[in-house]
Amino acid sequence: MPNTFGHLFRITTWGESHGGGIGVVVDGCPPRLPLAVDEIQRELDRRRPGQSRLTTQRKESDRVEILSGILDGFTLGTPILLWVRNEDARPEAYEEMREIFRPSHADYTYQAKYGIRSWMGGGRASARETVGRVAGGAVAGQFLRRAFPSLKVVAYVSEIYGFLAPEATALLDETLVEANPLRWPDPDTLSEAIALVEDARKAGDSVGGVVTCRVQGMPAGLGEPVFDKLDADLAKAMLSIPAAKGFELGSGFAGTRLRGSQHNDPFYSEGGRIRTRTNRSGGIQGGISNGEEIFFRVALKPVATIALPQETVTEKGEPAILRARGRHDPCVLPRAVPIVEAMTRLVLADHALRQKAIGWEFRP
Amino acid sequence: MPNTFGHLFRITTWGESHGGGIGVVVDGCPPRLPLAVDEIQRELDRRRPGQSRLTTQRKESDRVEILSGILDGFTLGTPILLWVRNEDARPEAYEEMREIFRPSHADYTYQAKYGIRSWMGGGRASARETVGRVAGGAVAGQFLRRAFPSLKVVAYVSEIYGFLAPEATALLDETLVEANPLRWPDPDTLSEAIALVEDARKAGDSVGGVVTCRVQGMPAGLGEPVFDKLDADLAKAMLSIPAAKGFELGSGFAGTRLRGSQHNDPFYSEGGRIRTRTNRSGGIQGGISNGEEIFFRVALKPVATIALPQETVTEKGEPAILRARGRHDPCVLPRAVPIVEAMTRLVLADHALRQKAIGWEFRP
């Protein structure tokens, strides 16, 4: 199911970077859910390019249109079609990509796989494909908020070009994150972090970093025990995001340098609820949520498109030098934040439905 | 599909740690494939406990039985049922787990999810569940070897309790890895690495580490472009392994500290084949294999079961001290190696079939 994600709450995305438009079918959303279109639009606006100098200057108004699945502001339980038109496509800016493979892009691998490719702007491999994910994730988010009123999903840029943000406090303050163009959680180090992106941009180069995502208010019991572990599905969701190269839950790679006695999370009881004193597990144990904060980190490589000349080859294998002209981000991180959140919400909504499906009471 | 993995080449595992047995249904394996049972057994032997002092002393002969799907040594194209009996189950050794939640195990989360659990040995959350994966992966491996004769999949322990193995040479020498109980790739540092595990064992403690997996000889074009990216499916496969906490492909988290100009892999042409000069992509670009070596790292936390006393609670939430008595591994890493390889082979076999399915030639 190459373009479908989720088992019960599922999205199918479609659309190339350049073409009629790009969108998503959301299938499996429960009926009678009040659905606010402006909230979907708000999420798309957060993902939209051209928000600051830190990101690509491509202009897309990205106005979402809903063609099905809602009536008088409520979901019908039927497929919801959300899409935006492609507007500011300037294929001539991509003319040099017609026959040249851009290094560390998907041009060559698409050609190897399909024997044909939409060379303008990367086709499906464009970050523009994530429009459908963000729209679908916004629907999932509205479902989750109604189903689990205390749930919060907040992502932010926690590391940029090797520079780490001070560890975030327990409190998730998304307004702080949204208040700056880098979606950086710490005002004190913000200018330093932005400077790293600016330097790269001026040099015609790009930088990578890490996005951290934190989920609070999710009850225990979500996730499947073997293959569809909640963390396994999150890992897949995150690695499916363009430019993602790594995922770690809780203590992650650093946790491998501890002993079991240092790493285990002791249980205790608090107000009738079983909790853990530490949370190196990252809120998931044996693939199933334990009610603590779920948190994980996603590694995002530096954007592949840079202004600097690069060695490459043509489709025929002849040596070539690429000098990219398209409009691109020096740093994909801030725009990745709403995408990480959207994919997280889709995973949580799917597992919420799956868990509900088996919740029957039997008398012995 | 909680217990099924794969879309076309798929396995469904079943069985608790303690019960009649544990096994797998392999569905979708192409017909007419010569299938050697002793090779499946060999993989199970590699996974089996009791191989050295480094791993649990639980004795399981783990003799694989095949009940269906083959005739005269060839696959029929029908489901292959592989299983092993549970033999050395001593539930009394787990008696204390009946009412006590073991820290950083899945006891509590299973209870939260299902309201019931097989408390003996962890049920499905036991590492024993991986018997089915390894058996299924061995079938996938035999398929891959016939389909792609130059394919090699080799995993090894590359880091233990923070101690890194020297970077492996280009050549994958699995005999070197198999020659020592730690599955450590470097003879010179082997004793130092083993000492770290021994120290933990003597202290009644455990250590974690990293398994690296490398795939050579896979053609370009495998993987789906959006959600079922080859690396996304590998990430899910790896995070579904018990104790896994992280995954990184190619440059991974370290690559986020580079600029695009440093990170991109330049293309060049070699003998009519398009290749990359560096391989920070880890052999996958845009979710699709590019023909270079696929390599990734998997973080595995220290084993949760330790001999040291631990703070925890009972099912009723009362404070308790756990003093585990079951037989367990001070270090899960060496036994994780064949599991990582098995899951890798399952992902590759599945994507090989998926790619074949769309390989039609049309004349314009």
Added chain:
Amino acid sequence: MPNTFGHLFRITTWGESHGGGIGVVVDGCPPRLPLAVDEIQRELDRRRPGQSRLTTQRKESDRVEILSGILDGFTLGTPILLWVRNEDARPEAYEEMREIFRPSHADYTYQAKYGIRSWMGGGRASARETVGRVAGGAVAGQFLRRAFPSLKVVAYVSEIYGFLAPEATALLDETLVEANPLRWPDPDTLSEAIALVEDARKAGDSVGGVVTCRVQGMPAGLGEPVFDKLDADLAKAMLSIPAAKGFELGSGFAGTRLRGSQHNDPFYSEGGRIRTRTNRSGGIQGGISNGEEIFFRVALKPVATIALPQETVTEKGEPAILRARGRHDPCVLPRAVPIVEAMTRLVLADHALRQKAIGWEFRP
């Protein structure tokens, strides 16, 4: 997967009868396939209402738009979004349905399932939902024609209100079928058949009947042996069509009145190809095609919407008399023909890909 059909070649339909539009995502279509949009349009035109007095007078131009998945007339291997806008929606014509359940429609069951419904024109339960199926089936048809050049899929109305068409000759002459508004295969009895529909229309009533579908030129070996039998998937496909009440393959229900010795199809050899002398199997044995003509019949009940007054209840359960005013077909059969063909093609395309996926050659 309520709105998705197919495993490898798959469609996801979306859209209500009244709303922004109605359409389909076709996912899994092989790349590099020449795709003629006018052929998709032609199939939609065949399904379109208002073609004659025999069918509803609702006017829909049903111009198909393609938003993704093709470049310069070739498929990219990525999702193909096809849709048509809803134009001639007159919700006021459905005002009486707002609170009244129409007998033998899906109004009540949708309400029971979802607790909400798009009461205008039946929402997803409207025959208009089949626009997406026909568009998707037209893509499948173009794939099949290239993959199996001698393939022919032809459906026609073989029985109307109990009046049977003379048994069709071996030759499938679709022009004959298309030449009349009833899609009746026999010119001699055509006027008699049409009169049955006309009589019902004048009486404000409706009639049902049977559509026969015949597939020639499909090679042996398609279909899965157990649950996804080719005939099982065809049965599901047909019963998923609005108003369908029955399916029979080959000898069908009549074949149950024969003995085995009368029913079995003897094998013989013809020009190196194994064939059957009779074809009571309907071209499928053990769920797998045998290379003979595949043929089956689909029972379609009389259209539920009639002009005659009917006893029913309101949403609150109060007695009511329904006098429908919407524009509807006195006989759904002719418009069902292209839908039956579309669903048939979707099943065949899916199984063609599935069979290709396992077609590997191994040397012993």
Added chain:
Amino acid sequence: MPNTFGHLFRITTWGESHGGGIGVVVDGCPPRLPLAVDEIQRELDRRRPGQSRLTTQRKESDRVEILSGILDGFTLGTPILLWVRNEDARPEAYEEMREIFRPSHADYTYQAKYGIRSWMGGGRASARETVGRVAGGAVAGQFLRRAFPSLKVVAYVSEIYGFLAPEATALLDETLVEANPLRWPDPDTLSEAIALVEDARKAGDSVGGVVTCRVQGMPAGLGEPVFDKLDADLAKAMLSIPAAKGFELGSGFAGTRLRGSQHNDPFYSEGGRIRTRTNRSGGIQGGISNGEEIFFRVALKPVATIALPQETVTEKGEPAILRARGRHDPCVLPRAVPIVEAMTRLVLADHALRQKAIGWEFRP
């Protein structure tokens, strides 16, 4: 997913007619369900051959073994492995099938599909494959009985070799059905019906017929609106049963000979519940249950294996005469009854879980 059935409540069957055994993995069954093994055994006994002269004399004790998924008589929510060993396999009885294709069996089509086949007893195409279905259906049945206490699923032979049983009364009396070897619902016509089978048996021939299935006590709202209609899934389930050639719901093929005004089921209100005065819909409208009795008919062709000599060909296409010697049923109908019930229960259980998954309450 060739050997898997169901979306949430799902079974995967495995095993050839001759080999180590035959069985099923039941995945997705809710946890904490009391599961009686003897009830599973009882269903298998009903399916078992050798119950009377009407069916094959092959002796199989078919003792079910459970290897996983239950603890102390309750389901764990994990996969349940059920299987029976193959005992009375006499492959020599099938020696003549090694190179000869049996008419109207799956020998030829399996060979065409896979290029290899388990020639002994038909492999997966054997009716023995249904052991897994019946075992899985028995689990589904125990779930349904707890979830919907008033639910009843009863199938019976309603037509044999063209001879119809008198229309059954409203009351489903399964003891009446089970009291005779034909599973015939009417004592008065029983001997006449049995004589038809006996005559065929003595003539070395076989007969077909129709099984009717009736479901009472299912609430309204089950089923999906488009492709996974409840009747579409039932049709697939039934056509996946060996020898099935047709399916009709409610009025079925006969209903096509009525006008809409005669066919529609008027609604009325009874004790606060909305009901229909007639039930030509067969309990399903628009793919969703309406709370009335669900009933359908399944056409089963005469058994293909007969003692009479038959014209056929060898694998090489040479003419041959088949004189079958294996032990087979002169009439598959009575043994099909528990299989029809099992598949029905699997469909209902799956849709019950699917419906539960979307049942969320939101305040506006």
